[in-house]
Amino acid sequence: xxxxxxxxxxxxxxxxxxxxxxxxxxxxxxxxxxxxxxxxxxxxxxxxxxxxxxxxxxxxxxxxxxxxxxxxxxxxxxxxxxxxxxxxxxxxxxxxxxxxxxxxxxxxxxxxxxxxxxxxxxxxxxxxxxxxxxxxxxxxxxxxxxxxxxxxxxxxxxxxxxxxxxxxxxxxxxxxxxxxxxxxxxxxxxxxxxxxxxxxxxxxxxxxxxxxxxxxxxxxxxxxxxxxxxxxxxxxxxxxxxxxxxxxxxxxxxxxxxxxxxxxxxxxxxxxxxxxxxxxxxxxxxxxxx
Amino acid sequence: xxxxxxxxxxxxxxxxxxxxxxxxxxxxxxxxxxxxxxxxxxxxxxxxxxxxxxxxxxxxxxxxxxxxxxxxxxxxxxxxxxxxxxxxxxxxxxxxxxxxxxxxxxxxxxxxxxxxxxxxxxxxxxxxxxxxxxxxxxxxxxxxxxxxxxxxxxxxxxxxxxxxxxxxxxxxxxxxxxxxxxxxxxxxxxxxxxxxxxxxxxxxxxxxxxxxxxxxxxxxxxxxxxxxxxxxxxxxxxxxxxxxxxxxxxxxxxxxxxxxxxxxxxxxxxxxxxxxxxxxxxxxxxxxxxxxxxxxxxxxxxxxxxxxxxxxxxxxxxxxxxxxxxxxxxxxxxxxxxxxxxxxxxxxxxxxxxxxxxxxxxxxxxxxxxxxxxxxxxxxx
Amino acid sequence: xxxxxxxxxxxxxxxxxxxxxxxxxxxxxxxxxxxxxxxxxxxxxxxxxxxxxxxxxxxxxxxxxxxxxxxxxxxxxxxxxxxxxxxxxxxxxxxxxxxxxxxxxxxxxxxxxxxxxxxxxxxxxxxxxxxxxxxxxxxxxxxxxxxxxxxxxxx
Numbered sequence: 001x002x003x004x005x006x007x008x009x010x011x012x013x014x015x016x017x018x019x020x021x022x023x024x025x026x027x028x029x030x031x032x033x034x035x036x037x038x039x040x041x042x043x044x045x046x047x048x049x050x051x052x053x054x055x056x057x058x059x060x061x062x063x064x065x066x067x068x069x070x071x072x073x074x075x076x077x078x079x080x081x082x083x084x085x086x087x088x089x090x091x092x093x094x095x096x097x098x099x100x101x102x103x104x105x106x107x108x109x110x111x112x113x114x115x116x117x118x119x120x121x122x123x124x125x126x127x128x129x130x131x132x133x134x135x136x137x138x139x140x141x142x143x144x145x146x147x148x149x150x151x152x153x154x155x156x157x158x159x160x161x162x163x164x165x166x167x168x169x170x171x172x173x174x175x176x177x178x179x180x181x182x183x184x185x186x187x188x189x190x191x192x193x194x195x196x197x198x199x200x201x202x203x204x205x206x207x208x209x210x211x212x213x214x215x216x217x218x219x220x221x222x223x224x225x226x227x228x229x230x231x232x233x234x235x236x237x238x239x240x241x242x243x244x245x246x247x248x249x250x251x252x253x254x255x256x257x258x259x260x261x262x263x264x265x266x267x268x269x270x271x272x273x274x275x276x277x278x279x280x281x282x283x284x285x286x287x288x289x290x
Numbered sequence: 291x292x293x294x295x296x297x298x299x300x301x302x303x304x305x306x307x308x309x310x311x312x313x314x315x316x317x318x319x320x321x322x323x324x325x326x327x328x329x330x331x332x333x334x335x336x337x338x339x340x341x342x343x344x345x346x347x348x349x350x351x352x353x354x355x356x357x358x359x360x361x362x363x364x365x366x367x368x369x370x371x372x373x374x375x376x377x378x379x380x381x382x383x384x385x386x387x388x389x390x391x392x393x394x395x396x397x398x399x400x401x402x403x404x405x406x407x408x409x410x411x412x413x414x415x416x417x418x419x420x421x422x423x424x425x426x427x428x429x430x431x432x433x434x435x436x437x438x439x440x441x442x443x444x445x446x447x448x449x450x451x452x453x454x455x456x457x458x459x460x461x462x463x464x465x466x467x468x469x470x471x472x473x474x475x476x477x478x479x480x481x482x483x484x485x486x487x488x489x490x491x492x493x494x495x496x497x498x499x500x501x502x503x504x505x506x507x508x509x510x511x512x513x514x515x516x517x518x519x520x521x522x523x524x525x526x527x528x529x530x531x532x533x534x535x536x537x538x539x540x541x542x543x544x545x546x547x548x549x550x551x552x553x554x555x556x557x558x559x560x561x562x563x564x565x566x567x568x569x570x571x572x573x574x575x576x577x578x579x580x581x582x583x584x585x586x587x588x589x590x591x592x593x594x595x596x597x598x599x600x601x602x603x604x605x606x607x608x609x610x611x612x613x614x615x616x617x618x619x620x621x622x623x624x625x626x627x628x629x630x631x632x633x634x635x636x637x638x639x640x641x642x643x644x645x646x647x648x649x650x651x652x653x654x655x656x657x658x659x660x661x662x663x664x665x666x667x668x669x670x671x
Numbered sequence: 672x673x674x675x676x677x678x679x680x681x682x683x684x685x686x687x688x689x690x691x692x693x694x695x696x697x698x699x700x701x702x703x704x705x706x707x708x709x710x711x712x713x714x715x716x717x718x719x720x721x722x723x724x725x726x727x728x729x730x731x732x733x734x735x736x737x738x739x740x741x742x743x744x745x746x747x748x749x750x751x752x753x754x755x756x757x758x759x760x761x762x763x764x765x766x767x768x769x770x771x772x773x774x775x776x777x778x779x780x781x782x783x784x785x786x787x788x789x790x791x792x793x794x795x796x797x798x799x800x801x802x803x804x805x806x807x808x809x810x811x812x813x814x815x816x817x818x819x820x821x822x823x824x825x826x
Contacts, residue, residue, distance in 0.1 A: 090824055287547045
């Protein structure tokens with residue numbers, strides 16, 4: 001144990017220099033955008049400007065007195081002056097945030113976690129597969145890819161939503177569809193009579209999507225079952241599992257690997273994720289209640 | 291007056307010398323905590339003098355069983371570990387992290403001043419020193435450190451007591467974390483029981499310890515006294531009631547996600563979380579956000595949490611680990627297997643508290659062996 | 672379009688990929704080239720299922736009609752997909768409606784003709800059945816996922 005004690009005392013000295021990760025910073029709400037019936041976007045102004053973030057990272061958002069929730073950053077990494085979060089109102093804290101108005105304050109800690117490895121895709125095709133609210137953490141990656149369009153091969157977005165009314169970021173989708181350098185396919189599980197798009201699960205779109213499986217980076221985010229099937233669909237097309245990255249969700253309280261809640265096997269989803277190379281988490285995907 | 295150093299000849303301290311040691315610590319501004327008898331158990335609490343120590347007390351322990359019994363001498367540290375670990379002083383069960391108050395249309399956050407009051411822990415067993423080192427790695431060794439723990443840790447003075455009295459649920463010897471502590475203390479004592487009251491072999495581990503020892507009346511220990519102390523610790527190593535092979539446990543648990551043993555242990559496990567509360571290394575915590583009725587002030591409090599709670603793994607829509615089998619598997623697999631990958635060390639130090647304080651008498655050493663003994667079950671690698 | 676042209680185009684379609692040339696040639700003998708305008712029905716529920724479609728362009732919605740809800744889309748079938756397997760199994764009737772959401776160009780393969788050929792040539796029958804089984808399994812899997820309603824807000 002003596003070696004570990006020496007290391008530990010070195011750790012004590014190192015730790016003395018790091019800031020308090022649990023301290024939240026009040027940020028002014030600039031805008032509240034209604035996205036769907038239960039989803040909204042908060043545009044926040046960090047005091048003194050943003051520290052910047054990488055696509056796929058998340059913040060801990062605090063509603064005064066009510067609590068804190070992990071929310072992925074959905075804004076443009078090229079516009080770091082504002083922090084944009086797209087939130088689904090599903091619990092007491094997020095429902096309270098839904099009632100916020102411009103000028104109100106939200107506490108922010110972050111950014112935390114790993115990011116989509118977009119640099120690995122230079123010169124290759126990129127297939128982005130999103131399900132439901134899973135499009136939110138992928139939006140910064142898409143905006144980054146489009147802002148540096150020349151660095152990549154073909155770009156494909158496959159997005160599945162529950163119903164046409166649940167489709168996130170319709171303005172973005174319209175704009176991206178108008179470009180000739182990105183293939184956008186949107187499908188819904190349940191169509192309305194006026195829906196002219198595809199009907200069926202998002203994984204069905206993988207079979208026909210235009211990309212070269214031998215030279216493709218796959219980025220996947222959505223409910224865990226959807227991730228499993230999307231990865232399987234990519235593998236069936238011939239994309240090596242080493243080229244697939246996924247973003248996971250677990251209970252998070254501290255966001256810095258200290259509270260233990262987000263463990264999945266040996267990984268802390270908050271610190272080692274939320275974006276993982278698929279192969280890192282694959283051993284646990286087929287297991288229950290890990 | 292003589293001074294000693296680690297691995298040196300050692301000093302001999304009488305009870306009066308121990309009293310002087312406590313007084314010297316207090317003189318240097320340290321608050322004192324140590325073992326006391328309370329509510330039928332040896333617990334860690336504020337210490338006034340030597341008279342507060344559990345003189346003449348020992349205990350009987352087995353899986354799911356603990357009781358105090360009288361010794362036939364006046365030994366001060368002649369007992370096994372009680373339900374408390376020192377974790378409560380470094381990583382308290384409840385800590386206010388910050389306050390917030392409404393201001394200028396928004397709110398402002400007021401950080402809690404980190405607790406800086408120096409604290410001396412008196413009577414720290416080697417397994418508990420090992421637990422302290424594990425907690426250092428967990429709470430200070432990663433990319434983010436816990437500032438509250440750091441402040442408390444830096445203000446600590448440790449008086450260790452090498453173990454001469456292991457219990458039936460102890461297994462530190464098999465994990466290499468006791469019964470003798472090679473380092474990690476400022477001062478270390480080995481108790482030598484005598485009919486007229488114990489004496490202590492005193493070693494120093496740090497410059498601070500050496501400075502303090504210089505203020506305490508003691509004399510060089512004789513060869514016989516040193517041998518007596520050494521053989522008492524050596525005897526302790528052979529008197530452990532349990533054993534655990536950490537490498538075998540790590541290997542087995544890392545591939546036993548679907549072992550049928552989990553269902554078997556779940557039929558006994560109450561998911562009460564006692565094991566995590568008495569464990570000196572369990573670090574899981576949650577935060578609670580509160581506000582006053584007027585909504586003017588708010589606070590965030592960190593509390594110990596337990597992976598045995600069904601809400602522990604809650605994500606929107608439900609919990610990841612709903613079955614007791616999955617929650618027990620998480621606890622023991624984390625403790626004995628995935629902890630290595632996360633922190634480069636085993637999460638268990640062999641203190642045996644989780645065995646003693648389990649109301650169902652579930653034994654971590656037995657479960658680890660049972661899982662290792664079965665090759666059934668597909669597992670992650 | 673000549674039979675040779677059908678053969679060539681069929682062989683390039685993902686559904687027929689890797690099929691033996693003589694089987695493709697046999698199938699090409701049962702093909703007709705069809706076009707549907709937006710809103711046209713490719714088939715209606717209850718009608719005899721005497722063909723299947725190889726969609727080459729456009730999007731088809733498979734739907735059913737409920738009195739108070741109108742047309743309910745179950746899935747869409749796009750260029751590259753095949754549509755319809757009721758021609759394979761008695762009672763040879765369509766179970767859903769199929770409607771062109773856009774202009775649709777497709778090959779229609781005559782099921783009555785193919786059933787006869789499959790009876791006479793079990794190797795062709797097996798080949799066709801194997802490929803349809805794959806389509807049916809992947810659609811079933813997709814439908815199962817759809818049933819899970821993965822994106823719904825939990826109470």
